[in-house]
Amino acid sequence: VLVDGRPLRTIRWSGEAVEVIDQTRLPHELVLVRWRTLDDAAAGIERMQVRGAPLIGVAAAHGMALAVAEDPSDAAVAAATARLAATRPTAVNLTWALERVQAELADAPIEQRAGLARSLADTMADEDVATCRAIGEAGLPLLVDAAERAGRPDGAVHVMTHCNAGWLATVDRGTALAPVYAAHEAGLEVHVWVSETRPRNQGALTAWEMEQAGIAHSFVADNACGHLLAQGWVDLVLVGADRIAANGDVANKVGTYLKALAARAAGVPFVVLAPTSTVDLSCRSGADIPIERRAAEEVTEVRGPLPEGAWATVPVARAGTPAHNPAFDVTPAALVSHIVTERGAVSPDAL
Ligand code: MRU
Numbered sequence: 001v002l003v004d005g006r007p008l009r010t011i012r013w014s015g016e017a018v019e020v021i022d023q024t025r026l027p028h029e030l031v032l033v034r035w036r037t038l039d040d041a042a043a044g045i046e047r048m049q050v051r052g053a054p055l056i057g058v059a060a061a062h063g064m065a066l067a068v069a070e071d072p073s074d075a076a077v078a079a080a081t082a083r084l085a086a087t088r089p090t091a092v093n094l095t096w097a098l099e100r101v102q103a104e105l106a107d108a109p110i111e112q113r114a115g116l117a118r119s120l121a122d123t124m125a126d127e128d129v130a131t132c133r134a135i136g137e138a139g140l141p142l143l144v145d146a147a148e149r150a151g152r153p154d155g156a157v158h159v160m161t162h163c164n165a166g167w168l169a170t171v172d173r174g175t176a177l178a179p180v181y182a183a184h185e186a187g188l189e190v191h192v193w194v195s196e197t198r199p200r201n202q203g204a205l206t207a208w209e210m211e212q213a214g215i216a217h218s219f220v221a222d223n224a225c226g227h228l229l230a231q232g233w234v235d236l237v238l239v240g241a242d243r244i245a246a247n248g249d250v251a252n253k254v255g256t257y258l259k260a261l262a263a264r265a266a267g268v269p270f271v272v273l274a275p276t277s278t279v280d281l282s283c284r285s286g287a288d289i290p291i292e293r294r295a296a297e298e299v300t301e302v303r304g305p306l307p308e309g310a311w312a313t314v315p316v317a318r319a320g321t322p323a324h325n326p327a328f329d330v331t332p333a334a335l336v337s338h339i340v341t342e343r344g345a346v347s348p349d350a351l
Contacts, residue, residue: 038084064080090242179340299323
């Protein structure tokens, strides 16, 4: 994408380091940080400097390349894989990427491993971009249909999304938002209801993306979404996924399930868009998907910049208030209208 007229991806090599956009600082500041070691990469994924299932996978591949450049031995490869695999449990793209890197390195002579790991990280980044473009093309007809069905005087389609499944969650272009970009480029009038997505407020990333792309959008509190759906202000719900089970159940950012329930009650299609690397056939249903639980402080505090620029953390609940923070939830396949991957769109009913 272009940010302030400058082409940018979420991750790239900068000499021997990996340069990423630090998403903990967005949408307030665009800051690039450099990872030089395996630990930088693992901590960066844990702290959500990078986030979003596809990007977590590609970032893990880059972390492996940093580790192998330091020590290409079998023991070091195994230790690096274990360290990165432990960072975030729900997005299966992480294990998918690590298994792919590990398998390629296993067959390679020690002296070739560093070069191989680095070029594999590049390949996976480029593949991710192509995959997201294909998801956008496959999802576009759903927006066109929704616009026709809605039959609004201006021809616009009103889409609701949750979390951030745009280019920031991938290397470029995004998953759930890829057809929104495609529709905008094709001249279709699109307006996006951007759900705030407490507690980490990834909706603010989506709003920033929409602003950069010149796409009409409204940032709304999570709790407003049921109302908007019930009132007929939404034609289509588009979300990403962190893991899709064999039966079509979908794990995605916590709050997704509530939107799926409200969409079903309102008769609005609920569409999940993700690469095939997010499908985990070893999980028979959503009950097998591990749900990440994060720190209670993410719920009881908020963090952001003060007017003079310094960042501050302020409490939203009294200090010590007990809190529970599941980062994802599972939407049953029965509530999903379509799953769109780079291979096309299917309805779970047809599976
Ligand atoms: O905790 P996050 O921000 O990594 O969660 C991200 C999501 O839940 C996204 O919707 C999902 O990874 C799909 S991203 C293309």
